[in-house]
Structures are given as structure tokens and as C-alpha cells.
Amino acid sequence: MIRVEGLSVNYGAVRALRDVSFDAPSGQITAVLGANGAGKTTLLRTISGLVSPQSGAIFLDDFSLLGVATEKIARRGVGHVPEGRGVIQELTVEQNLRLGALASKVNLAEGLEQQYARFPILGDRRKRYCSTLSGGERQMLAMARALIANPEVLLLDEPSLGLAPQVTSQLMRTIRQLCDSQNLTVILVEQNAKSALRIAHQALVLHLGSVAAIGDAASVAADEDLKRYYLGVVVT
Amino acid sequence: MHNIFAGLSQGIIYSLVALSLVIIWQSTHVLNFAQGAMAMIATYIGMTEIDRGVGYWWCVIISVMVGMALGGVTERVLIRPLYGKPEINPIVVMVGFLGFLEALAAAIWTSTTRNIAEPFSQIYFKSNGHLVFLSSFVIFQIVLAIVIMLSVAALFRFTKLGLQLRASALAPEVSRLLGVRVSRMLTIGWILSAGVGAIAAVIIASGNFGLFPTNMDGIFVASFIAAAVGGLESPLGAVAGGLIIGLGEQFILAYWSPDVAPLGGIIILVIALMIRPQGLFTKTTIRRV
Numbered sequence: 001m002i003r004v005e006g007l008s009v010n011y012g013a014v015r016a017l018r019d020v021s022f023d024a025p026s027g028q029i030t031a032v033l034g035a036n037g038a039g040k041t042t043l044l045r046t047i048s049g050l051v052s053p054q055s056g057a058i059f060l061d062d063f064s065l066l067g068v069a070t071e072k073i074a075r076r077g078v079g080h081v082p083e084g085r086g087v088i089q090e091l092t093v094e095q096n097l098r099l100g101a102l103a104s105k106v107n108l109a110e111g112l113e114q115q116y117a118r119f120p121i122l123g124d125r126r127k128r129y130c131s132t133l134s135g136g137e138r139q140m141l142a143m144a145r146a147l148i149a150n151p152e153v154l155l156l157d158e159p160s161l162g163l164a165p166q167v168t169s170q171l172m173r174t175i176r177q178l179c180d181s182q183n184l185t186v187i188l189v190e191q192n193a194k195s196a197l198r199i200a201h202q203a204l205v206l207h208l209g210s211v212a213a214i215g216d217a218a219s220v221a222a223d224e225d226l227k228r229y230y231l232g233v234v235v236t
Numbered sequence: 237m238h239n240i241f242a243g244l245s246q247g248i249i250y251s252l253v254a255l256s257l258v259i260i261w262q263s264t265h266v267l268n269f270a271q272g273a274m275a276m277i278a279t280y281i282g283m284t285e286i287d288r289g290v291g292y293w294w295c296v297i298i299s300v301m302v303g304m305a306l307g308g309v310t311e312r313v314l315i316r317p318l319y320g321k322p323e324i325n326p327i328v329v330m331v332g333f334l335g336f337l338e339a340l341a342a343a344i345w346t347s348t349t350r351n352i353a354e355p356f357s358q359i360y361f362k363s364n365g366h367l368v369f370l371s372s373f374v375i376f377q378i379v380l381a382i383v384i385m386l387s388v389a390a391l392f393r394f395t396k397l398g399l400q401l402r403a404s405a406l407a408p409e410v411s412r413l414l415g416v417r418v419s420r421m422l423t424i425g426w427i428l429s430a431g432v433g434a435i436a437a438v439i440i441a442s443g444n445f446g447l448f449p450t451n452m453d454g455i456f457v458a459s460f461i462a463a464a465v466g467g468l469e470s471p472l473g474a475v476a477g478g479l480i481i482g483l484g485e486q487f488i489l490a491y492w493s494p495d496v497a498p499l500g501g502i503i504i505l506v507i508a509l510m511i512r513p514q515g516l517f518t519k520t521t522i523r524r525v
Contacts, residue, residue, distance in 0.1 A: 048413060050409065050412070050413075069412075070412040070413060071412045071415050071416060071417050071418065074412070074413055074414060074415035075415040080413045082409075082410065082413060086407060086409075086410035086413070088403060088406050088407045088410065090402075090406050091399075091402070091403070091406070095399060098396075098399060099399055099400070099403050099411070099414055099416070100414050102396060102399070102400065102414070102415065102416065103414055103415020103416065104415070145414070149414075149415070
């Protein structure tokens with residue numbers, strides 16, 4: 001599980017996160033919602049060590065992640081699919097997957113087989129350069145690349161970005177299945193609040209860097225007042 | 237006919253230096269403008285041991301090791317602080333470093349040309365009484381270039397290290413998120429590139445060309461053009477580019493005038509950039525610098 005305590009992050013004079021605290025339990029999906037600029041991506045990047053916080057603590061089970069290099073955090077089992085997916089275009093599908101497997105001790109051949117079984121389209125396209133993949137295919141590749149390392153934690157930054165509604169639904173179902181079958185700790189940042197809340201166990205709503213609300217997904221979804229924080233408009 | 241052989245033997249030198257540029261480009265996306273000068277310094281340090289009676293091949297090994305160490309230290313000290321800042325910075329710093337190294341070499345070893353005894357015969361073969369500009373030494377260089385070319389290609393295509401090197405240059409942040417030790421990969425890229433550069437410089441110094449502080453300047457320019465023409469991502473392209481530039485210069489020398497020879501390389505570069513700017517042997521799209 002991931003525990004965040006009193007996390008504050010500044011980008012110069014801008015307070016991106018203010019005193020954020022929450023627990024993301026194992027085997028559960030924690031949705032992180034909020035308008036643009038609320039600090040959702042900053043939260044994930046700080047957990048992964050790409051950004052240093054001003055104060056606060058982050059724990060992966062008992063292990064503190066503060067001050068630990070990003071690559072070490074990744075090797076400890078924290079998979080992170082960044083905003084925009086980060087699929088390396090100049091490499092093939094298989095090369096991207098090989099890269100994902102490098103950091104872990106998994107058997108490459110087995111890992112590849114498993115991901116191709118889970119995402120058959122990737123199997124068909126394994127020798128293709130990623131610049132030729134569609135948005136949905138890239139999303140699958142980015143997920144497979146994170147999963148091939150058998151992570152304990154999965155940080156997903158706006159996986160539905162740019163995807164058609166049908167593809168998004170399928171993607172969300174897949175995320176929920178994976179979380180259940182592998183007992184993953186999933187932190188899911190999403191603009192598509194409706195889709196995220198459908199599969200999440202708990203939800204965290206950020207507003208201008210602070211926690212506006214935290215609770216189980218059903219309650220957060222039902223709370224009309226909260227909608228203005230993640231839709232950015234007052235809903236009447 | 238002899239022009240062709242002369243062009244090839246000159247071109248293979250450019251191929252060797254161009255290969256070191258391919259390595260550094262593929263591993264770091266930085267072009268080391270001080271590549272030639274660093275290799276020159278490594279050659280001085282290694283080859284002056286010959287005066288003390290150390291064997292030629294041991295000196296080559298020393299030069300390569302010094303070159304590699306210099307590459308690693310340069311990355312850590314000069315380049316590391318520049319990551320995340322404008323891409324022009326490392327280029328400017330390396331150009332300055334180039335000047336510094338040449339001045340340093342002149343100060344320590346003077347600008348007098350040293351001639352190092354060549355390891356193989358440089359006597360050209362004869363065919364029907366005509367000079368064929370191929371000697372045992374040139375044949376050795378050709379074999380060496382092919383071996384290095386194949387090794388570099390194999391490194392980047394088939395090995396885990398090669399994949400990590402490429403990923404570190406293409407997408408450093410994403411690579412870190414995947415657990416790749418990106419800083420280490422960048423240092424390794426500099427080390428390998430400097431090693432190959434040092435091999436090239438040793439060969440150049442052992443020929444009739446000799447060793448002096450600025451001996452790599454013209455060669456670096458031609459090699460850079462060769463790498464650009466062949467495609468910075470292709471070891472085969474580097475070798476082909478080197479040979480093309482070598483041949484181009486030779487023909488200009490033979491049919492036009494010696495003064496115009498350096499222009500040959502530039503003309504080829506302009507034509508190549510107009511027709512196929514991404515390089516003759518690459519698959520990827522154009523990158524703007």
C-alpha cells in the first residue's frame with residue numbers, strides 16, 4: 001500500500017500540493033479527481049520521485065520513498081504510466097516491453113507471452129514501430145509495459161486521455177480486473193470522473209493542491225457539491 | 237583508379253570517427269564537438285610511452301583506456317550539470333573544451349609533429365606497375381572499421397545495455413520510471429564513444445599524418461559530415477558516409493584543385509540534406525535541433 005502524509009510541493013512560488021494526506025490500500029483503486037491544475041499529476045510524480053516535496057512523507061508499505069531515486073522506486077515495484085503514456089516512438093512494441101521488463105527480475109519470454117495474451121493486439125503489432133500505433137494501442141502498450149515488471153503499485157495518469165468512450169470503458173474494466181486479480185495498489189488520476197468512480201473503491205478530490213474530500217467512491221460520486229471541484233463548474 | 241583507393245583509405249578514417257559520433261548520439265543525443273581533441277590527448281598520453289620503450293600495442297591499449305576515462309570524467313564534470321537546460325549548452329561547452337585541450341596539448345608536448353612508427357607496412361601495393369593506394373595498414377583499418385561497425389550495430393540492436401542506452405537518450409524521464417539507471421547509461425555512452433574515438437586517433441597518428449595538437453580538427457569536420465550524411469543512428473551509415481566523403485574529397489582533389497578539397501565534403505552534405513536530411517540509412521523522422 002501507499003501512505004502519503006502531509007505532502008506539500010512547491011514549484012517555485014506556486015503551491016502545487018498543500019498538506020495532502022491519504023492511504024491507498026492494497027487491492028484497491030484510489031481515484032484522484034480534480035480540475036486542471038489541481039495537483040493530480042504532481043502527486044503521482046512526487047510519489048515516483050521525479051519531484052521533491054517541501055515537506056511530508058510517502059511510504060511504500062514500511063519503506064520511505066522520500067529522497068529515493070526514481071529508478072530505484074520503479075525497481076521497488078512502483079509502476080507509473082505517465083500523462084501522455086510515454087510510449088517511446090522510435091522503438092518497436094516489443095522493445096518498449098523489453099525495456100519495461102529490464103528493471104525487474106521477471107523472465108522476459110514469460111513476461112512477453114503474458115502481456116501478449118492479455119493484449120492480443122500488441123502481439124499482432126510486436127515488431128511495429130510505436131509511431132504507427134493508434135491512441136488506444138499506445139495506451140495498451142503503456143499499461144503492458146508497466147505490468148510486465150509485476151509491480152505492486154500502479155500509478156496511472158489520465159489513461160483515458162484522447163480515447164474514444166468505448167475504448168475508455170474497456171480500459172477501465174481492464175484496470176479493475178487487473179487490480180482484483182493481482183492485488184495491486186492502484187492510484188488512478190482521471191479527468192473522466194464518471195468512468196473512474198465506477199471502478200474505484202475510494203476517491204480523493206483535489207482542489208488547488210488541497211484535499212477537498214476523501215471517501216468511498218460511491219459517496220463521492222453521489223455528492224453533488226463535490227462535482228464543482230472536479231467538473232470545474234457549478235452544476236445546477 | 238588509384239583515386240578510388242586513395243579515397244577509400246582516407247574515407248575509412250572518417251568512418252572510424254563517425255562511428256564514435258553514432259555511439260554518442262544514440263546513447264545521449266549530444267554531439268561531442270571535442271571528440272577529436274579528447275582522442276588526441278588520449279593518444280599523446282598513450283603514445284609518449286613509446287619513447288620509454290613500451291610496445292606499440294600496449295600504448296594503443298593505454299590510449300584507449302585514457303580516452304574512455306576522459307570520456308567518463310567529461311560527462312560527469314562538464315555535461316552532467318547541463319541536463320534539462322537548452323540543448324545548445326553542451327555543444328558550446330564542448331567547443332570551448334576543444335580549444336582548451338588543444339592549447340593544453342601544445343603547452344605540454346609542443347606543436348611539433350610527432351611521427352609514430354606504424355604497426356603495419358604503409359608501403360602501397362603495386363598492380364601492373366601502378367600504385368594501388370592500399371597498404372597492409374589500410375587493410376587493417378578497413379577490417380577494424382568493419383569490426384567496430386558490427387559491434388556497435390549489435391550493441392544497439394541486440395543487447396539489453398544497448399536498449400537502455402537508446403532509451404536513456406530518447407526518453408530519459410520515461411526510462412527512469414521504468415527503472416533504467418539513466419545517468420549511468422549516459423556516462424557509459426560517453427565512455428564507449430571516447431574509446432572508439434581514441435582508437436581512430438591512434439591510427440591517424442600512426443600514419444604519415446602524424447600527431448600534433450590540431451591533427452583531429454579537419455578530420456572531425458569531415459567525420460561529422462560523414463555521420464550526418466549516413467544518418468547519425470546507423471553504424472553502417474557512418475562507414476558508408478565516411479567512404480563517400482573520402483571519395484568525394486579525392487575526386488575534387490584530382491579533377492579540380494587541392495584548395496577546393498575540403499569543399500567537397502560540404503557539397504556532399506548540402507546535397508544529402510536536400511535529398512534525404514534524415515540520413516541515407518535511417519528509418520526515423522527528422523529531428524530539429
